[in-house]
Amino acid sequence: MLRAKVSGKRNHLMPTIKDVARVAGCSTATVSRALANPEKVSDTTRERVALAIAEVGYAPNVAARNLRRAESKTIVALLPDISNPFFSEIINGMEEVAHQAGYQVLIGDCEHDPARAEAYFELLPTNQADGILLLTAEVPAVLVRQADGQSSFPLVMACEFFTDIDLPTVAIDNHQAACHAIDYLISLGHRRIATLSGPAANPICKERVRGYRGTLAAHGLSAEAHIVEGDFGFRSGYQQGLALLDPAQARPTAIFCHSDEMAIGVLKAARQLGLAVPGQLSVVGFDNIGFSEYCEPELTTISQPRNEIGQQAMQLLLGLMRDKPVVRHQTLSTQLIVRKSTGRAEG
Amino acid sequence: MLRAKVSGKRNHLMPTIKDVARVAGCSTATVSRALANPEKVSDTTRERVALAIAEVGYAPNVAARNLRRAESKTIVALLPDISNPFFSEIINGMEEVAHQAGYQVLIGDCEHDPARAEAYFELLPTNQADGILLLTAEVPAVLVRQADGQSSFPLVMACEFFTDIDLPTVAIDNHQAACHAIDYLISLGHRRIATLSGPAANPICKERVRGYRGTLAAHGLSAEAHIVEGDFGFRSGYQQGLALLDPAQARPTAIFCHSDEMAIGVLKAARQLGLAVPGQLSVVGFDNIGFSEYCEPELTTISQPRNEIGQQAMQLLLGLMRDKPVVRHQTLSTQLIVRKSTGRAEG
DNA sequence: GCCTAGCCTGAAAACGTTTTACTTTCGGGA
DNA sequence: TCCCGAAAGTAAAACGTTTTCAGGCTAGGC
Numbered sequence: 225m226l227r228a229k230v231s232g233k234r235n236h237l238m239p240t241i242k243d244v245a246r247v248a249g250c251s252t253a254t255v256s257r258a259l260a261n262p263e264k265v266s267d268t269t270r271e272r273v274a275l276a277i278a279e280v281g282y283a284p285n286v287a288a289r290n291l292r293r294a295e296s297k298t299i300v301a302l303l304p305d306i307s308n309p310f311f312s313e314i315i316n317g318m319e320e321v322a323h324q325a326g327y328q329v330l331i332g333d334c335e336h337d338p339a340r341a342e343a344y345f346e347l348l349p350t351n352q353a354d355g356i357l358l359l360t361a362e363v364p365a366v367l368v369r370q371a372d373g374q375s376s377f378p379l380v381m382a383c384e385f386f387t388d389i390d391l392p393t394v395a396i397d398n399h400q401a402a403c404h405a406i407d408y409l410i411s412l413g414h415r416r417i418a419t420l421s422g423p424a425a426n427p428i429c430k431e432r433v434r435g436y437r438g439t440l441a442a443h444g445l446s447a448e449a450h451i452v453e454g455d456f457g458f459r460s461g462y463q464q465g466l467a468l469l470d471p472a473q474a475r476p477t478a479i480f481c482h483s484d485e486m487a488i489g490v491l492k493a494a495r496q497l498g499l500a501v502p503g504q505l506s507v508v509g510f511d512n513i514g515f516s517e518y519c520e521p522e523l524t525t526i527s528q529p530r531n532e533i534g535q536q537a538m539q540l541l542l543g544l545m546r547d548k549p550v551v552r553h554q555t556l557s558t559q560l561i562v563r564k565s566t567g568r569a570e571g
Numbered sequence: 572m573l574r575a576k577v578s579g580k581r582n583h584l585m586p587t588i589k590d591v592a593r594v595a596g597c598s599t600a601t602v603s604r605a606l607a608n609p610e611k612v613s614d615t616t617r618e619r620v621a622l623a624i625a626e627v628g629y630a631p632n633v634a635a636r637n638l639r640r641a642e643s644k645t646i647v648a649l650l651p652d653i654s655n656p657f658f659s660e661i662i663n664g665m666e667e668v669a670h671q672a673g674y675q676v677l678i679g680d681c682e683h684d685p686a687r688a689e690a691y692f693e694l695l696p697t698n699q700a701d702g703i704l705l706l707t708a709e710v711p712a713v714l715v716r717q718a719d720g721q722s723s724f725p726l727v728m729a730c731e732f733f734t735d736i737d738l739p740t741v742a743i744d745n746h747q748a749a750c751h752a753i754d755y756l757i758s759l760g761h762r763r764i765a766t767l768s769g770p771a772a773n774p775i776c777k778e779r780v781r782g783y784r785g786t787l788a789a790h791g792l793s794a795e796a797h798i799v800e801g802d803f804g805f806r807s808g809y810q811q812g813l814a815l816l817d818p819a820q821a822r823p824t825a826i827f828c829h830s831d832e833m834a835i836g837v838l839k840a841a842r843q844l845g846l847a848v849p850g851q852l853s854v855v856g857f858d859n860i861g862f863s864e865y866c867e868p869e870l871t872t873i874s875q876p877r878n879e880i881g882q883q884a885m886q887l888l889l890g891l892m893r894d895k896p897v898v899r900h901q902t903l904s905t906q907l908i909v910r911k912s913t914g915r916a917e918g
Numbered sequence: 919g920c921c922t923a924g925c926c927t928g929a930a931a932a933c934g935t936t937t938t939a940c941t942t943t944c945g946g947g948a
Numbered sequence: 949t950c951c952c953g954a955a956a957g958t959a960a961a962a963c964g965t966t967t968t969c970a971g972g973c974t975a976g977g978c
Contacts, residue, residue: 241935253937269957283696285933287638288935291933291935292936292962306659316653330677349585350633491865518835600966603966607966613925631965634963634965635966638935638966640965
């Protein structure tokens with residue numbers, strides 16, 4: 225009797241562990257062990273099982289495995305904004321070590337919306353994710369505290385951090401990086417140096433601003449501190465650049481930007497106002513995104529070891545999950561990359 | 572008697588459907604139905620179940636559900652390269668409709684390596700993914716054929732396509748877009764127009780080249796066709812730009828680039844060679860990435876409706892999965908965005 | 919009053935693993 | 949020969965759902 229093909233249902237009859245057991249002439253338990261704990265099984269059966277697996281073309285059903293083992297083998301990486309090219313290399317680093325360890329990484333784009341983050345945190349208690357890598361601090365603190373608290377789920381931060389919650393972290397020294405940039409500008413003879421910060425509430429921006437102020441003060445320039453706020457994007461760089469360079473004011477001769485995109489926006493603003501860079505204005509960016517080599521002029525910027533940040537962060541998270549001893553706070557080094565957007569102060 | 576805390580295991584005792592059933596005073600079957608097929612359950616029990624769920628704080632275990640339903644509620648989006656900002660908006664579009672339909676999207680970065688793609692295709696028969704959205708044609712054809720063949724898995728292509736496999740597609744008309752760009756350049760008086768193509772094997776590049784050649788020929792300029800090949804990235808644009816603009820040759824007065832990144836590379840090459848843009852050289856890009864408004868000069872380019880492409884592609888895929896009637900090939904319209912990198916041919 | 923149809927519900931099987939608890943086998947020492 | 953223990957294997961339970969199958973109940977038509 226012919227059966228009509230049931231529409232909507234595919235007929236992928238994947239072989240199961242039972243089929244393997246039948247062919248290998250052993251029990252499913254043995255097959256399972258041969259895969260997960262090869263040393264618990266005799267050499268001969270291990271071979272027979274391997275042969276049987278090849279013969280029937282078996283691949284484990286991960287849903288079943290996840291259910292039984294109460295894990296998902298996936299890590300979620302929470303980003304503030306996937307369109308920011310800054311993150312792609314970090315993700316690559318994360319994926320390298322995750323894949324090697326048999327984990328998937330699910331990219332969660334929050335689009336700067338804390339509510340979105342909430343949905344991703346929900347994956348933790350429901351066993352859809354085994355841990356979270358936070359690449360943003362734009363997350364309701366209550367969620368973080370809850371995940372990190374009593375019934376703790378593994379959580380690590382990369383690049384960013386919370387001032388009031390002590391999560392495991394891998395990041396750069398933002399304070400020092402800012403000091404470095406400002407020192408460099410001062411060494412070029414600049415006195416009126418402005419900062420185009422990211423969101424003022426952002427802890428890493430605060431650190432950078434602290435470095436900026438400190439370095440100015442150390443050179444007796446604290447009265448010159450001039451800080452405006454952007455959102456890391458091109459547009460805000462352009463707009464704040466226009467405001468900052470408005471001729472009516474005492475114009476800064478250098479601007480330290482908290483992202484390359486904003487720096488590039490400033491470059492455009494300067495062009496529009498007819499200011500020569502680096503002749504009349506020096507600009508320093510942050511992150512060393514691919515684009516910074518191709519803008520005009522090529523951007524002086526601070527480079528973060530992005531791939532390494534990703535790798536270390538994932539390693540830290542996996543270590544945490546396995547209760548290994550880990551160093552909870554890792555600081556990676558930055559580098560000031562001098563290109564063509566900075567020069568001696570005029571006059 | 573106190574129990575020592577078992578290290579390595581967390582104690583998230585999530586309530587199960589059984590707990591809900593107990594509290595609601597019904598069977599697990601009823602709870603399950605109340606959630607999945609509310610209409611199959613009386614109003615009063617539905618309410619009792621809802622109350623019970625709230626009381627115990629129940630959330631379904633998706634691993635169990637996936638196992639039983641033999642689905643994963645995740646779609647993988649296969650990218651050639653996550654660091655290309657062109658894709659981020661497409662991904663946003665995809666996620667919008669996927670989330671709405673209760674699906675996750677797993678981003679698979681192939682890094683231009685077909686072997687990587689293979690690992691992601693493996694997720695299909697093992698029920699770890701329900702479908703694949705292909706944003707690249709750099710995938711072993713055998714995989715695609717296999718997935719699309721007998722034991723068919725849902726597959727749709729976005730932006731790209733295969734010449735020899737007829738997959739459902741949503742994309743732009745690359746031929747027409749190229750014609751548009753070249754027509755525009757010719758209308759500006761350009762006669763020696765070069766094309767900086769993406770990888771020559773790429774079908775969409777072939778289409779664009781065909782449009783380029785056709786339009787030249789239509790104006791009796793076919794002898795002037797000049798094509799070089801890049802990889803869509805900044806660097807290749809810069810390098811091929813230098814080669815193309817080498818003064819020893821009969822220099823083109825306009826270059827049509829198959830990506831904005833390459834166009835921006837060309838801009839840098841032109842600057843380095845002292846060529847004024849658009850005075851001595853016009854440059855047209857493709858994709859309208861965020862950066863194209865902030866380079867110098869601002870880039871004339873072809874804009875694709877990226878968010879919409881993502882949305883339509885996901886909608887098409889979901890439609891396929893539900894055996895709905897769908898239109899298998901969707902063509903979205905492009906727009907030539909004229910900015911400052913193009914001008915009348917000199918002389 | 920009886921039968922039927924239709925709604926609602928519950929018991930239990932099923933999904934494909936892993937793991938526990940138990941059995942068999944085997945080698946070797948007394 | 950017997951016994952012991954380790955090694956290797958098995959049967960079955962468990963994971964948390966969904967779904968099938970079989971009732972039970974109610975209402976309504978005769």
